[in-house]
Amino acid sequence: MIDVKNITKIYDPDANAFLALDGVSFKIEDGEFVAIMGPSGSGKSTLMHILGALDTPTTGTYFLDGKDVSSLTDDELADIRRDKIGFVFQSFNLLPRSTVLRNVMLPLIYSGVGEEERDRRAREALHASGLDETHFTHLSNQLSGGQIQRVAISRALVNNPSLILADEPTGNLDSKTGEIVLGTFQKLNKELGRTIILITHEPDVAEHADRIIVIRDGKITEDRKNHKKKDAVLELAKINSLKQ
Ligand SMILES: Nc1ncnc2c1ncn2[C@@H]1O[C@H](COP(=O)(O)OP(=O)(O)OP(=O)(O)O)[C@@H](O)[C@H]1O
Numbered sequence: 001m002i003d004v005k006n007i008t009k010i011y012d013p014d015a016n017a018f019l020a021l022d023g024v025s026f027k028i029e030d031g032e033f034v035a036i037m038g039p040s041g042s043g044k045s046t047l048m049h050i051l052g053a054l055d056t057p058t059t060g061t062y063f064l065d066g067k068d069v070s071s072l073t074d075d076e077l078a079d080i081r082r083d084k085i086g087f088v089f090q091s092f093n094l095l096p097r098s099t100v101l102r103n104v105m106l107p108l109i110y111s112g113v114g115e116e117e118r119d120r121r122a123r124e125a126l127h128a129s130g131l132d133e134t135h136f137t138h139l140s141n142q143l144s145g146g147q148i149q150r151v152a153i154s155r156a157l158v159n160n161p162s163l164i165l166a167d168e169p170t171g172n173l174d175s176k177t178g179e180i181v182l183g184t185f186q187k188l189n190k191e192l193g194r195t196i197i198l199i200t201h202e203p204d205v206a207e208h209a210d211r212i213i214v215i216r217d218g219k220i221t222e223d224r225k226n227h228k229k230k231d232a233v234l235e236l237a238k239i240n241s242l243k244q
């Protein structure tokens, strides 16, 4: 489904040109669960924006489901982002003065889903990411970091996207909440066959994926199958038993 060939991304090409991606190539098939891991500034978010058709590479090609993304019109790109891709942004991008439910419903409003159905699906997505129902009518600026993270994940799931792109979705979470979030992704991947691309700088988080791609200074330095995949449910049980 994803085929990137030799892509580069140069920020600010005229003034202080900065090469954020330097000849990146890989393929990701439907139904894979891949972690993209690398230190801060290595180009992870830059790559995620390109994979999510939010930005275009400076050179190289990106085929998504057999289509050359650079050849699509803005409307076609917007349709793909709306129907196919669920984003969990590093900065979450929730609307601060809207309730949790409204934040999660937003993608459905853009897709023209009716009000009752929107409410039902938003609640379902919030339950799936484990947010307590008492928070559904809170404004997003009344939530803790972990709760905001779950709302952002629910919003990414509400449209049933085939591809989920999550940028540091467990950053700032305690290990227990982190395992719950990773468990949600593992379940979506295993039971519903969703393709998951999880971006992280933490090896421990990356170990929950089936394949790990390592990026450094804008270059892929490693791309391997993960034979010792961590199961979030087991990890959570370990954490709980340590606490008793
Ligand atoms: N809009 C921009 N203009 C200029 N440089 C940018 C821009 N966005 C990112 N960069 C630079 O590109 C490099 C890669 O940034 P990117 O955000 O992709 O890193 P990252 O791996 O996601 O880091 P982090 O783990 O801190 O989120 C960094 O050196 C950053 O300063």
Ligand SMILES: [Mg+2]
Residues within 6 Å of the ligand: 044, 045, 046, 090, 167
């Ligand atoms: Mg980033």
